[in-house]
Amino acid sequence: MQLHLNECNYIDLEPVMRKLQLISHDLCPYVQRAVIALTEKNVPFDRIYVDLAAKPAWFLEISPLGKVPLLKVGDAVVFESAVILEYLEETQSGPLYPADPLLRARQRAWIEFSSAILSDVWGIEVAPTREALDAKAKALTDKFGRVESELGQGPWFAGATFGLVDAAFAPVFRYFESFDAIFDHRILSDKPRVAAWRTALMARPSVRNAVAADYRERLDRFVRSQDGALARLMLSKAA
Ligand SMILES: N[C@@H](CCC(=O)N[C@@H](CS)C(=O)NCC(=O)O)C(=O)O
Numbered sequence: 001m002q003l004h005l006n007e008c009n010y011i012d013l014e015p016v017m018r019k020l021q022l023i024s025h026d027l028c029p030y031v032q033r034a035v036i037a038l039t040e041k042n043v044p045f046d047r048i049y050v051d052l053a054a055k056p057a058w059f060l061e062i063s064p065l066g067k068v069p070l071l072k073v074g075d076a077v078v079f080e081s082a083v084i085l086e087y088l089e090e091t092q093s094g095p096l097y098p099a100d101p102l103l104r105a106r107q108r109a110w111i112e113f114s115s116a117i118l119s120d121v122w123g124i125e126v127a128p129t130r131e132a133l134d135a136k137a138k139a140l141t142d143k144f145g146r147v148e149s150e151l152g153q154g155p156w157f158a159g160a161t162f163g164l165v166d167a168a169f170a171p172v173f174r175y176f177e178s179f180d181a182i183f184d185h186r187i188l189s190d191k192p193r194v195a196a197w198r199t200a201l202m203a204r205p206s207v208r209n210a211v212a213a214d215y216r217e218r219l220d221r222f223v224r225s226q227d228g229a230l231a232r233l234m235l236s237k238a239a
Contacts (some may be wrong), residue, residue, distance in 0.1 A: 020045040023059065023070035025052050026218055029118055029171030030081035031069040032210040036167040037085050039206035041094040082111050085164050096164045107158065107165050110150070114168040117143050121175050126226045133229040140187045144194055151193035155200040162204070170207040173198045178219055183233045 022038070024031045024047050038045050050059050050068060062077045063070055071078040071087065078084050089097055097104050120140045127133035147169075151157065157165040176198070179185055188194055201207050212218070224231045 018074045021072035022047050025068045032171040033081045034069050034084045035210040036206045037088050041092045110165045111168040127229045130229045137185050148191040148194050170201040
């Protein structure tokens with residue numbers, strides 16, 4: 001379908017009218033960001049899962065970095081979760097960013113910050129030694145100190161309205177359901193605003209339903225498979 005603007009210009013509406021496809025992995029927090037935003041905006045989409053331990057040729061062909069998520073819009077591919085969030089914001093109704101450019105810029109920056117947090121979280125999952133794990137826990141404690149200072153009265157990052165920063169941070173907190181059961185990390189201790197935000201996020205239906213019902217077992221299996229310091233703590237807890 002083409003929308004004619006004048007004699008020689010038109011916008012091709014085909015891609016935006018086709019059902020979106022999200023190329024996913026069952027544990028990926030960056031995928032969850034996109035799922036949450038799509039759900040909040042009531043956008044129908046198909047989810048296609050890829051085995052990242054044995055990436056199929058079709059996936060390697062369309063994923064420049066060999067990573068998920070990918071959003072397929074017709075034949076076009078959008079990669080990088082933060083860019084996918086931006087694209088959804090620009091093309092779908094139900095705004096998840098404020099209108100003010102400065103507020104938007106600051107929210108984009110906090111989404112970037114959540115990616116730095118996810119990187120430390122990954123460091124905890126795969127840390128080979130207790131020292132490496134403790135270093136990542138310390139880095140996370142400091143970063144969440146920053147988040148505590150930034151948060152207001154809630155319930156969401158920017159106050160009364162759920163937004164993209166919430167979608168970006170929610171998958172971070174999901175890890176803490178596992179971490180809390182494994183070791184006394186104290187990363188989120190003495191941070192009442194972070195604690196309240198976490199509770200609100202984990203109760204949000206778009207967040208709860210962004211993963212399969214057995215996500216926790218799958219994550220625990222993954223941690224065990226890494227055979228690192230966290231896996232050893234997990235085993236000693238179970239013994
Ligand atoms: N910066 C990327 C990170 C995505 C990412 O790290 N995805 C992981 C899974 S959670 C992945 O696909 N890893 C496969 C690999 O690195 O080989 C984004 O925000 O989309």
